[in-house]
Amino acid sequence: MRAVVATGTGGPEVLSVAEVPDVEPGPGEVVLEVAAAGLNRADLLQRQGFYPPPPGTSDVIGMECSGTVAALGEGVVGWEVGQEACALLAGGGYASRVAVPAGQLMPVPDGVDLVTAAALPEVACTVWSNVFMVAGLKPHESLLVHGGAGGIGTFAIQLAHHLGARVLTTGGTPEKLAFCAGLGADVTINYRDEDFVEVVGRETDGGVDVILDNMGAKYLARNVAALATEGRLVIIGMQGGTKAELDIGALLRKRGAVIATTLRARPTAEKAAICGAVVEHVWPLVSQGLVKPVVHGTVPLADVADAHRLMESGDHTGKILLTL
Ligand SMILES: NC(=O)c1ccc[n+]([C@@H]2O[C@H](COP(=O)([O-])OP(=O)(O)OC[C@H]3O[C@@H](n4cnc5c(N)ncnc54)[C@H](OP(=O)(O)O)[C@@H]3O)[C@@H](O)[C@H]2O)c1
Numbered sequence: 422m423r424a425v426v427a428t429g430t431g432g433p434e435v436l437s438v439a440e441v442p443d444v445e446p447g448p449g450e451v452v453l454e455v456a457a458a459g460l461n462r463a464d465l466l467q468r469q470g471f472y473p474p475p476p477g478t479s480d481v482i483g484m485e486c487s488g489t490v491a492a493l494g495e496g497v498v499g500w501e502v503g504q505e506a507c508a509l510l511a512g513g514g515y516a517s518r519v520a521v522p523a524g525q526l527m528p529v530p531d532g533v534d535l536v537t538a539a540a541l542p543e544v545a546c547t548v549w550s551n552v553f554m555v556a557g558l559k560p561h562e563s564l565l566v567h568g569g570a571g572g573i574g575t576f577a578i579q580l581a582h583h584l585g586a587r588v589l590t591t592g593g594t595p596e597k598l599a600f601c602a603g604l605g606a607d608v609t610i611n612y613r614d615e616d617f618v619e620v621v622g623r624e625t626d627g628g629v630d631v632i633l634d635n636m637g638a639k640y641l642a643r644n645v646a647a648l649a650t651e652g653r654l655v656i657i658g659m660q661g662g663t664k665a666e667l668d669i670g671a672l673l674r675k676r677g678a679v680i681a682t683t684l685r686a687r688p689t690a691e692k693a694a695i696c697g698a699v700v701e702h703v704w705p706l707v708s709q710g711l712v713k714p715v716v717h718g719t720v721p722l723a724d725v726a727d728a729h730r731l732m733e734s735g736d737h738t739g740k741i742l743l744t745l
Pocket of ligand 1: 462612636656657684
């Protein structure tokens with residue numbers, strides 16, 4: 422099989438494609454013949470040496486893919502060789518074949534082609550688990566999505582909008598913000614020349630109920646300031662650093678919550694539960710075309726370094742996919 426290998430840690434140039442030994446399905450695992458793999462910000466960190474795969478996981482980069490079932494491990498029920506699926510992975514997605522616990526396999530939603538399906542697992546599982554399962558966003562509440570034009574952001578806006586929440590979002594250019602408005606964002610904020618706390622103050626009655634944050638340290642104080650009473654701040658990214666001071670007094674007065682999570686490190690059983698919930702609650706909206714995977718473009722696996730450069734440039738809107 423072919424897989425992306427790294428000559429060390431560093432820039433995109435450390436990545437190339439090579440022949441590697443075939444993967445075999447372990448007990449409870451399924452092997453997929455990969456059609457496409459989604460890029461994630463964490464892949465850039467892993468390439469740089471800052472985000473090692475969890476113990477026992479493939480050291481090939483890649484946290485999501487789509488493909489065709491090629492082999493079943495012992496004890497797998499409910500899947501057959503030849504079926505199409507997409508999968509949430511702990512690693513191994515940048516390859517022609519990957520082994521995945523059966524619970525992290527999801528059917529391809531009706532109306533979505535197999536390559537595009539690779540854009541769904543990370544965004545759907547991250548947004549559903551964090552915004553709805555962890556933060557418990559309700560239809561009458563408001564959600565602030567930071568980075569609304571990114572892979573996660575484009576999906577979060579659509580899902581929250583279609584489930585009845587008021588959506589505010591930040592983005593870096595007027596074009597990206599117009600795109601976010603088209604996805605259902607009610608209020609758009611240019612993070613380069615507007616203060617989101619001020620805009621939230623103007624546009625809401627005392628703050629937002631839930632914030633989905635990709636920035637971490639840089640936005641912590643302002644996120645707490647933008648929260649409503651009993652608001653929930655869910656931090657899923659560290660694009661603005663890892664260390665910041667938290668004003669506990671401000672949080673106490675709001676009876677607020679700050680939660681930080683990562684999907685990749687969760688136990689297999691929890692990931693399977695999240696995938697099951699996504700298939701139950703999110704796939705029907707995708708099948709009806711109400712929530713759409715947003716794909717910026719596809720790049721052949723051999724050009725993986727260019728795909729990483731594109732994500733680093735920030736010029737993309739939505740997901741970047743590697744095709745096999
Ligand atoms: N914890 C988890 O389980 C988990 C799972 C998946 C992803 N994530 C995290 O979620 C984040 C988004 O991932 P992704 O795949 O969607 O990446 P992506 O497509 O590259 O999106 C990155 C986003 O960051 C935005 N951004 C950059 N600077 C910003 C600023 N100062 N204020 C607000 N937004 C800013 C960009 O906005 P513009 O393009 O408009 O400049 C872009 O929308 C990443 O931090 C990733 O690590 C976490």
